[in-house]
Amino acid sequence: MPDNTEPQSSEARPMLLTGKRVWVAGHRGMVGSAIVRRLASEDCEVITATRAEVDLKDPAVVLAFVGEKKPDAIFMAAAKVGGILANDTYPADFLYENLMIAANVTEAAFRHEVGKMLFLGSSCIYPRMAPQPIPEDALLTGPLEPTNEWYAIAKIAGIKLAQAYRKQHGCDFISAMPTNLYGPGDNFDLNSSHVLPALIRKAHEAKVAGADHITIWGTGTPRREFLHADDCADACVFLMKTYSGYEHVNVGSGEDIAIIDLARLVCEVVGFEGEIRTDTTKPDGTPRKLMSGDRLKSLGWVPAVKLRQGVAAAYAWFTAST
Incomplete structure (x- = not known):
């Protein structure tokens, strides 16, 4: 049922993952692979697909895939990523591809009535001169960092898509914004790494x-x-199971x-x-x-690594x- 009222900051819609079909989009990336590892202890069926199998930029392909696999939940960890040089050289690619990925997966999740979706963003969504520690409500309060604004704008759009589908269609779509991540599968190329x-x-x-x-x-x-990828994955699973709020949630070490x-x-x-x-x-x-972790901490999660x-x-x- 459409929700046309002013959305609340949080609402309890717990989701047990036991026995559920869970699609991890972007399972080969550092965060996606960490989420797959974390889900091994949740007694759920993990669904994955390579880029060759499912082009997330193609709306018809994504719609058909979700319709065929019928996931109960989606972790949206897929993205086109790169360093400052890549963002500066290919701004259209970064904006277009990440917009399409977010829009196609969100629309497919709505069309096929997926029970819950978590969109994974980035701390680059915040203004360059945001207050420290950065609270969630700093979003859209100032200019972005110019070196990665194309990627950031696409990630902001992903947050707003989740909120819009929640407001208009009542979808249980949430967003998490991790800080600088590191861990297994990281990029160690000196020309493009963090x-x-x-x-x-x-x-x-x-x-x-x-x-x-x-x-x-x-x-x-x-x-x-800095936050270890395994901690990020644990926070994402925690939010998937316990959080159903309209506002995005920072995920950091504090x-x-x-x-x-x-x-x-x-x-x-x-x-x-x-x-x-x-x-x-x-x-x-x-x-x-430094991102404020107060919202996530108040929900009961703290990092372990x-x-x-x-x-x-x-x-x-x-x-x-x-």
Whole structure:
């Protein structure tokens, strides 16, 4: 039944996953694969499909797939992702493909009466100069970071799609916004990776080469928040089972760390004993980026993986896969 009233911030519609058919869209990505691992303990049937099997940019294909598989729940972790250079070089691709993926999966979930869907966004949806820690209501209160605004706009559209279908059609569609993630399956390419996997690779290669130093961009003073992919997956399953609110929910660790301190931690874990130098000719970026986790914490979820423990696991995965 359509809901044309002002939506409430939260409402209890718990969903047990036991015995359910659950589609993880984007199951080969770092977050999607973590969600698949997490669902192994939920006694549910996990549905997956490769890009070759289902082109999420094709509305007819997505509609047919959902109609055939009949999932009870969908984790929408699929996206076209990339670093600053990729976003800057292919803005149309990033905007178009992510818009189409969000729109097609959401519409198919509605048309085939999927019981629940969780849309996975990104912390880049928030204004570049958002207050710290960033509350959920900071969304659309200021200009975005120009280097990834195309991706961010598509993710904002995904949130609004979930809210619109909830408001108009009464669909139980929710959204989660994770902070900077890391873990198994991360991208360690120095040309396109994020800061933590890049530091792991730099420290490892310096150790192997017997180098006396590594160099990090900027002053090292900016502070960033990090969350292990397995914690993110656990939070997503928690929200799928317990949360049915109109508003999106931040998913983070609730703690941030200066980049220079992160570099020291990584070097300790890797076993690189050389000097850490800063290249102050390179930009620092935003001074601080920490999301408020108050909403998720109030619902009863807290992360389990400590940063040092997570970095050690990520390094072990990196060395085993290279």
